[in-house]
Amino acid sequence: MKKVLFFVAGIALMGLFSACNQQPKEQEETTEAMNTDFLTLAAERFSVRHFSDKPVEQEKLDKILEAGKLAPTAVNSQPQKIYVIQSPEVLEKVNKLSPCIYGAPQVFLFCYDDNNVCPRGENDNYGDIDVTIVLTHMMLEAWNLGIGTCPVGYFDQKELAKSLELPSNIHPVLLMPFGYAADDAAPSEKHSTFRPMEEMVEYI
């Protein structure tokens, strides 16, 4: 009799233990669905280098900016300063300073602000890194909403700051033209060229 009681108690405990370790089925399914969708989005996004004239609706623009707000930054310092360039005068200026605006009707200029940035040692800070993560959040949310983007580093940061008369505490990092892709926009060859995973990743 004792043996039977121990056996039943053991089974009950095992059941309890595995229930504690299991994710609810619904949560498990959601996690799986999210992983699949994110990788599809990441694989399908490409740098758009030919835009249509159609401006992005404010509702979509607000969501893209919200995605930037939600990005992680060092010590949550949130040093980003984002300019939405859309006036003909400022668009003309950036077009003069970079060959990589690709006819976009709107361009983000991503900067960091000295007054908010987190220092990294004595002579460095996290500004470039934080701002690039913010850009990445926005680039992916844009694609999610059907809006194309192209991150652009090909411009002289000092010249741009001078031309736009930015305050001295604001440092330009990257530009990102955005908008609806023109009908003939297509991924470049580089979009699907990858170094082998074994070269890029090492388990140590």
Ligand SMILES: Cc1cc2nc3c(=O)[nH]c(=O)nc-3n(C[C@H](O)[C@H](O)[C@H](O)COP(=O)(O)O)c2cc1C
């Ligand atoms: C930091 C950074 C700077 C970039 N600068 C430029 C640029 O100046 N001009 C441009 O056309 N593309 C630029 N790109 C886009 C890359 O060339 C592109 O992401 C890469 O070739 C992979 O292609 P895909 O984005 O279509 O997947 C830049 C991307 C990053 C992340």
